[in-house]
Each structure stands twice: as structure tokens, then as C-alpha cells.
Amino acid sequence: MLLADLARTSREIAATSARSAKVTLLAQLFRTAEPAEAPVAVTYLAGRLPQRRTGVGWRTLMEHPPPAAAPRLTVADVDAALGRIAAVSGKGSQTERKRLLHTLMSAATEEEQLFLIRLIGGELRQGALDALAVEGLSAAVGADPVDVRRAVMLGGSLGTVAQALLARGPAALADFRLTVGRPVLPMLAQTAKDVDEALDRLGPCAVEEKLDGIRVQVHRDGESVRVYTRTLDEITDRLPEVVAAAHGLAARQAVLDGEVIALDQDERPRPFQEVSGRVGSRLDVLGARESLPLSPVFFDLLAVDGRDLLDLPVGQRHEELARVVPAPQRVRRLVVTDPGDGKCRDAAREFTGQVLARGHEGVVCKALDSRYSAGRRGASWLKVKPVHTLDLVVLAAEWGHGRRTGKLSNLHLGARRPDGSFAMLGKTFKGLTDALLTWQTERLRNIAVSSAAWGVTVRPELVVEVAFDGVQQSSRYPAGVTLRFARVVRYRQDKTADQADTVETVVALRGQRTPLSG
Known part of the structure; x- marks a missing residue:
């Protein structure tokens, strides 16, 4: 060709x-x-x-x-x-x-x-x-x-x-069948603003902890274990804890979906950046394990001992998961059989509060009859977090002032349009630590396509997670909306620009006044 x-x-x-x-x-x-x-x-x-x-x-x-x-x-x-x-x-x-x-x-x-x-x-x-x-x-x-x-x-x-x-x-x-040793694209979740909305949309469901870690897919075939990221990169050598956990399963062959997190001495999760840095490090893995041990937590089982479980409902897959994986390595969950019952709703809200009190991100609600749709952001899984966040793309950055002089500070944020281009939603310089400012300045200079006295325009490839209090109408920006009190949470180096959130998603949130979820 x-x-x-x-x-x-x-x-x-x-x-x-x-x-x-x-x-x-x-x-x-x-x-x-x-x-x-x-x-x-x-x-x-x-x-x-x-x-x-x-x-x-x-x-x-x-x-x-x-x-x-x-x-x-x-x-x-x-x-x-x-x-x-x-x-x-x-x-x-x-x-x-x-x-x-x-x-x-x-x-x-x-x-x-x-x-x-x-x-x-x-x-x-x-x-x-x-x-x-x-x-x-x-x-x-x-x-x-x-x-x-x-x-x-x-x-x-x-x-x-x-x-x-x-x-x-x-x-x-x-x-093309599910094969142990060949990773599949992970199933993803849509969003709901709170647990009540999730229950209304899903009906009978399981409410599970949403952990702020690194998504992993673990394949065990006898003594062979392989670990993959959500982007299907193999990271087996970096995660000896996960390999050891896989060898301890009550199955000779399995494909599991889960997260790796780090816990402090009080069993509370450590920051995502620490986990990301540990998983990303290829050097001195044993030393890194000593300084920041990781814990695998599994929430789904896609195959076991020669059986493909993808088309089984989530309830049956969890029964198999519970048989194969010990309780400390399984995500905590609550099954809501009757969302129309007030006591069931109260239990779901209480469970969500307990998850947040333990320091985790929120919950994921999964319809009990849902199959595993690999690679899809299906409507049968809904994630709920107490503060709304969006994954947006950095389009440009302005030079800072005062103590930020010489640093690229104020970020221009964009969401994906249907044609693949990006619409600017607003700016923010909030939430940036000194270390992140230094890293950001170097990285943005490297991908700059033009520069001016005010700052630089960059290739739209860096994805940043932004928290905000709401979406409001604005004639200043092309999509007609902007973010209220936006602040940087973290850069999402595990995501590409084509995985950023869409303008449609942002516009759909306009006018919501309660704490948002995403």
C-alpha cells in the first residue's frame, strides 16, 4: 500500500x-x-x-x-x-x-x-x-x-x-478467544453522581470499593505468571508481590482483574503517585519492594482452570473469585438485591461512607447480571467518587508570576470533540506542587509547538486529572461551558489523549450543584 x-x-x-x-x-x-x-x-x-x-x-x-x-x-x-x-x-x-x-x-x-x-x-x-x-x-x-x-x-x-x-x-x-498469557482490554466504568443514582440506573447490583491504585491483569498458567497494565504492557518483573500472590491461588490456571495499592502502617492507602512511581521503576525492584511494598486486590475473575467466565454474570464470577482468591486479596463489596428497599439504600450509603473513611476513592456499582465487556466503558458498571474529576488534555500553559516566575504554571485544559480535536474548557494553576511545576515546565517545553511572551502552545498529548466543583455556562470558551474551581489532581501518564473525557461528558454535567462524582 x-x-x-x-x-x-x-x-x-x-x-x-x-x-x-x-x-x-x-x-x-x-x-x-x-x-x-x-x-x-x-x-x-x-x-x-x-x-x-x-x-x-x-x-x-x-x-x-x-x-x-x-x-x-x-x-x-x-x-x-x-x-x-x-x-x-x-x-x-x-x-x-x-x-x-x-x-x-x-x-x-x-x-x-x-x-x-x-x-x-x-x-x-x-x-x-x-x-x-x-x-x-x-x-x-x-x-x-x-x-x-x-x-x-x-x-x-x-x-x-x-x-x-x-x-x-x-x-x-x-x-480470538480468551487465552491465558494474552491480555485483554479491561472493562471500564461510566459515572454516576452518587450511589442513589447508580442504584436507580442498575437495579440489583454489587457495590465495591474503588481503589486508587494501578490496574493490573494477572495471568497464571501453572508456575508461569504474567502481569499486565491496563494498556496491556507487561510489568511482571516489577511486581514480585503480585507474582507471589498469583502462585498462592487455589487454581492452576487463572486470569484476574484487579489493582495494586500501597498501604501505610494504619492500613490506609498511600498516594497514587507513590504507587505509580514504584510500578514504573525497573531498577532495584527488590529495594523498591522493601521501601514501598504493594498489595494486590482482585475484583474479577475472567477465566479459571480452562473455563472462560467472560459471559457469566458478575455474581457468578465473584463466586468463582471467592473460591480462588483469599479474602484479604479480594475487594470489599456489598450486594444490594433490592434497590427499591430503603434499608438496602441505607446500607449502600453506609458502605460507601466506610470506604471513603478508609481513605479509598469511592465505589464501583456493578449490575449483578452484567457480563465482562472487555475494552468497553459499559453502562452496567458505574463509578462513584465524592468529588468529580475529569481527565483533560493540556493545550497550552502560561508563564507563572511571583514565586512561580520561570515556571509554566497556568494550564489551558481541553476535552475531546467528536472529530478528535480538543475544545478548551478553562485554565487552572491550582493544586500544583513545586515538584510538579518543575516537572511540568520541562515536559511542556519538550512538546511545545509554538512559544510567545505569555507561554507555550503544546501538542495535545499530556492528560491531567482535574477536580472541580461544577460545570457552568460560559460564552468565553468554544463548548459554551467552563469548570468551576478547577484544580490539578495528578497527571495521568497511563492515559493517552484519545482516552481523555469528551465535551459531551462535560456538557452533560452542567447545572449540577451537588458534589459530583466521576
């Missing part, structure tokens, strides 16, 4: 607002793709790189050579070239990256250059591309979109499924 075909399709998708038209364009592209090209093509269209980072800055991208007269670059050529650029390191690496990028850009036409600049610079936004690509891929090979979506959930990658389908057709979907 020529890069020109991909660049043209990308432009045409961005130019149309009709979902059906976007799906048709994707189907046409898939029909012309070779199976081996599909994973890279899908990744590029979604605005991502298989290499994740190339080390190429915006200024270097702007120094590109004159374009080629005719298209000749293939998708495979580009992937190989970017792989070489990403692999450059050591003395003289910046010069070598520039040379390799110049060679690549010299072979690209004007439209291809524009596509590559936006792709490498993180500015290629197609809007819900993964969901549309499932439909386009289904149409291209004559498969049921529901079956393709499930295969993507279980395979963990749209590209992997696309390659198999283009090579062998719908019969390839049978290959």
Missing part, C-alpha cells in the same frame, strides 16, 4: 462528518491492503505510531526538504524508516535523526509530507477511528461487526485482528 493512499483516505475521512461515509472509505482502503500492512495502516490512521516515540521534535519536522514529484513510498517503507529513527541513541543522535528524517521526507509528496508531519507530531486526529475501523474492516471482509469488536477486545489490538481477517476472512475470528 502506498502512503499516498493512506494520506488521501485520512484527508477524506477528516473532511466528512457522515459516519457511513467514513466507514465506506475505511472499507475501501482495507480491501486494497495486504494483511501484513494492516496493523501499521490502522495505527497511523488512529494518529499513533507503533514506535510510540521517535525523538523528533516539532522544530525538526518544520525543517523538511522540498517534496517529491510523485508518490512512491509504501506504508512498510515509512514504518521501517521511523523504526530506524526511533532506534537512534547516543552521541550525535539528534543529527542522525535529522538526517534520517530528511531522507524520508525527500521521498514524500506534499500531501504525504503533511500527513507525516501531523502523524509524527501527534496532530493527526480522525475522531473515534478505532470504532469506525471495526465497521470498515467488517464491511471489507463480510464479517459481523459484533464478532469483530469482540475479537479486538480479546486480541488486544485492532491491527492484529485486521491482519488475520484480511489474510483468512471471517473464519479467522475463531482464533
